[in-house]
Amino acid sequence: MKAGSGIPLWVVALLAALCLAVLAWTTFGFVVPFKHETGQAVLDTYFAGYDESAVFHMQKLLDENETATRLLRAMYFGPELIFPALLTALLFLAFLRLGPVGSWFGQSVHPLIGKAVYLLPFIYGIADYGENISSLIAFGNGAPSTVATQLLPWMTRLKFASLAICFILIARLAIARWLSPRQD
Template sequence: MKAGSAIPLWVVALLAALCLAVLAWTTFGFVVPFKHETGQAVLDTYFAGYDESAVFHMQKLLDENETAAKLLNAMYFGPELIFPALLTALLFLVFLRLGPVGSWFGRSLHPLAAKAIYLLPFIYGISDYGENISSLIAFDNGASEGLAMHLLPWMTRLKFASLAICFIVAARLAIARWLSPREG
């Protein structure tokens, strides 16, 4: 029996379903109405990244459109409070379920490197929450908005980069597990 097989598949499936439900809530409850209201996408959805000028433009847009500002605030205090935690838990459980990290790459890894791979989902979660906090500060017209405006594009890039790395590692692990000889 492999180390990760103790995690029931139904737990992973339930977390995946919850992630999809919250993602649908975010998309259809906030992202689509925001785009309809402003003609512009929420910065959180810019997969390729953006720069500080986009943040400045969004800040100006939110200052002029109270409905859009309320939508964005509600998104951050609604589904965006729980989605990063759900997705982090899902990714972590997927990594655990795929088995011992030392055997993932067909050779033994340094124990510290093997354990560091399990941190990847948490890097995603922390960066997603960091992006959300930076957005709230940058668009609040408070004292720290300048720093938040500089950090926001980097937090978004870190979020999507770490998420992409998690998906690549999980796919690699699933393929390696599928191709590995079965233990009897």
């Protein structure tokens, strides 16, 4: 792959706009009404993470509030079906647009490390979908699943950790590219 890898900037911008639109739909259509209805944030928004007791508290809250349960389910079967895929595609295309990994760090990078960097967006996507599925199982109508209850906090942590690493790498690489001398 060469720098830029032929990905038009308008494609990346379009994906970014779609991500922002779906994020706004999620936030203003579900997260804010959920907080207004229950006084508590959706667990998906806990950037610092949470533990199993927060999951049990959410299960109890949803058992007592049918409106909150419908909001949460609608969020998972609405914008949360497409947002992880859109953001995964955006992150991956941003990495491709920035060029090969070796040029990112100004030195030779082991090929496995280079390939692993390109996997980071997919780790985010899988973790986000895993979090959504775990939430649906943990907060379902039946008896709460012990596995889903234990897995949910870890999926959220993995989601935010991989997302943070992607954003840090993209920012670092964009700044390095901006500061590097132009080769015409």
